[in-house]
Amino acid sequence: MARQILLVEDNQSNRELFVEILRLNKEYELHVAENGIQALEMLETFSPDLILMDIHMPEMDGLAVTRTIKSIPELAAIPIVALSALAMKSDIQSALEAGCIDYITKPIRIRDFLEKIAQYSAVRETQTSGCKEQTHL
Ligand SMILES: [Mg+2]
Structure with missing residues (x-):
C-alpha cells in the first residue's frame, strides 16, 4: 500500500x-491541507505515515500545529518534517523543539526531498513491524 x-x-x-x-510516484499518496486547522480536522479520522509541515502560515503557524499534534497521544508518533524558506540555525532549532524530526528548506532540491520522504515515511513501519508480525501469528 x-x-x-x-x-x-x-x-x-x-x-x-x-x-x-x-x-x-506510486509509493506515496499525497493528501493536502491548506492550513493548520484543516490539517487537525483531517487528522481526527486519518493517520498518515508522514506530515510535511510548512512553518509560515497565517493564523496557526506550523510550529503551533506541530506542538498540537505532538500533544495528542494517538498522533504523537507521526513523523513531522518542517518546510520553510528560513534556514537559520535558530529556525531549525525551533522546528526541532516543537517536535519536528527534520527540516527541509525551500526552494527544495527534489532529490534531497525524495530521500527525506523515503526515510521518514518509513519510520512508523519500522516501529510497528513487531506488532504487525505478531498479528500474523
Ligand atoms: Mg507558508
Missing part, C-alpha cells in the same frame, strides 16, 4: 509543486 503523506501548506504554488513531484 502506498505510504500516506499529509502536506500542510498555505501557498498554492508550493502545493501544486509538491503534488506534481509526487503525482507519478
